[in-house]
Amino acid sequence: MLHNGIGRTRHSEDKTSILQHKAQEHPAMAASANAAANVTAGNGEPEARRDHVIVFPFMAKGHTLPLLHFATALSVHHKSLRVTMVTTPANLAFARGSLPESVHLVELPFPSLPPLPAGVESTDALPCMSLYPTFLRATALLREPFAEFMASLPSPPLVLVSDFFLGFTHGVASDAGVRRVVFHGMSCFSMAICKSLVVSPPAAVEHVGGGGAPFHVSRMPEHVTITPEEIPPTVANFSDPDNPIARFMIENVESTDVRSWGVLVNSFAAVDGDYVASFESFYQPGARAWMVGPLFLAAGDTPERDEENDPEGCLPWLDERAAWPGSVVYVSFGTQAHVADEQLDELARGLVQSGRPFLWAVRSNTWSPPVDVGPDQGRIVRGWVPQRGVLAHEAVGGFVSHCGWNSVMESLAAGKPVLAWPMMAEQALNAKHVVDVIGAGIKVNYAVGSGAVVGRAEVEEKVRRVMDAGREEGRRMRRQAAWAQQAARSAVSDGGTSRVALQKLLGDLLESC
Structure with a gap:
């Protein structure tokens, strides 16, 4: 549940009196009050507008950073949109330091799940990687506070963009009548190969790490071959009932991932375009992979030269x-x-x-x-x-x-x-x-x-x-x-493939609503 002040945003703006009153009654409403723009119809009541984008990254730096850049790119290039990033207490400062003030932050309590130490809310903070499966299970417990936050919004958002590890977000978004776009943090090339190996595992999977001849990956262009040693360990172990990560993927990720409305891809057409169709073939009919990267370039993010960002000189x-x-x-x-x-x-x-x-x-x-x-x-x-x-x-x-x-x-x-x-x-x-x-x-x-x-x-x-x-x-x-x-x-420049893809993604979402 959202309580004890957790679930509030860290950025203030004008609010309607209705949202202010509800925010006092329930802390979860503070998130909506700050995330909702002051838009009213002729009778003075809040008017439902599909101009709100919710972004929910997985708590690992490599997964979070691209979505921080995505939120920034939306805020910079699509100023009519309201963007809200969902995070947890220990990740709040990192997110806030990487986002413009126009992007709102909603803070959900990170679940307690021993033996995971209190305050460990990102994979880079894990004292040992043996706790990684426990960490994954803890993130799945965010479903209830996230559902409460979504229910508190005055109107459905335009879209939820969430990490594929956060499979529970698909059901929450569906219950709220919201499209979910999933983010993997991988290329279409790698994702298509992984999907193919999971759906149709070749005999070579049994010989991972032991060498072997290259083989063609089904649904990929004919020139794409890999060797057994190039098969990712999680994919190789996917059918192992005793592998905790594989079990988590099967129970919490795979079925929701392929039912997503679309996929946000941090890549660009020149290096990854040949593999889009192969990747899209694993999703529901009509789902598209939207290549909008490199997202740090799309966000116009230029690293600053100062001691805070370069403590080692x-x-x-x-x-x-x-x-x-x-x-x-x-x-x-x-x-x-x-x-x-x-x-x-x-x-x-x-x-x-x-x-x-x-x-x-x-x-x-x-x-x-x-x-x-x-x-x-x-x-x-x-x-x-x-x-x-x-x-x-x-x-x-x-x-x-x-x-x-x-x-x-x-x-x-x-x-x-x-x-x-x-x-x-x-x-x-x-x-x-x-x-x-x-x-x-x-x-x-x-x-x-x-x-x-x-x-x-x-x-x-x-x-x-x-x-x-x-x-x-x-x-x-x-x-x-x-x-x-x-x-x-x-x-990422004007008229470029990634810039156009982002505009088309938003346009198709608005049309579908």
Whole structure:
């Protein structure tokens, strides 16, 4: 239930007297009072208008950030819309700091579900990933307060945009007579492959991580083949009744996902358009995948250069190397991947042996490099890194990345080639997309979930290859990365494919209402 002041918005605007009175009677109504515009009919009563967009992200930074950018893009380019972001207490400050004041925030209480520690409301705050299944179950308990919030609104919103992990939101939206658009945080390429493997699992699924010949994925274009080691672990384990994540997906996600009115995709047509039809084929008739990305470009989000956004001083350090454009390799594996100390040791040695200066974001607070890293050799940072600003910096020439889709979008938008090192989830498919389809990178010899260690010799060799702009391989990667950069910018500009897709999405929603 919404009580004790939770469920209020953190942004004030004019309210009708009716909503003010109800907000005093019930805290949930405070959310509606702030989220509803002061629109009245001729008789002075509130007039129902379908101009309100509700956005509900999953509590993981990689899932939340794109929807923060989506909410911002709506607020910037479609000022007639009212946009409300649903969040929880521990995520409120992060959301507020990333949104314009015109986007309203509604705060729902995060459920208590032992052994999940109190106050842990985002996957990056989990003390260990063994609690991830418990975290997923806790998010499903948000159904009741979310339903109460939706029921408190004075009129149905235009649409609910919610993460696919939040499957309960589909039923709540349906009960309220509201269309639901689902968000995955993945490309059409990866999503279509995952859907196909779940619906029609090939025999190769049984040999995940053990090598094997490439095979064609059903419903995908004929040129798309993958190997067993590229199958995401969750997909490979989907039929395992003892796998808690697979059980959660089956019980809470899959059936609601495919019944969504449409899918919001943080991608753009030039790199992902060939796979839209394959992906849409898994949804109900008429459902569309709307490619509106890269969403951070659509939002016009330019990282600010200040100490608060760059506490480690990454950009000033890069400024000192600006005289040597493209000389620095940036290394980051995101906020969730766990990298064993043995692998960190080999990576450190390989980076030093490559002879290339490096900026490396390390998430471990206990690991120490086994070799001396001088100030001219590299910089290891432990805190927040302004990644888009780093990738855009002229001193950076390549990106050693886990290939989370957000990082892929950021590297392509910056025009930087990638040394793909997938760690989890669908990242091996994203790596294939970047390396084999777009041609903007190369890949380490590593199978997700294998537990293998990539040795220093391979690290040294692959870093040198991705950073060498003088050889034909390096020139080819940079040509493709530059092409993707131009295509990304064009997509979100006036008349671009992503800008038009967003306008068409809103127009179709208004027409369907």
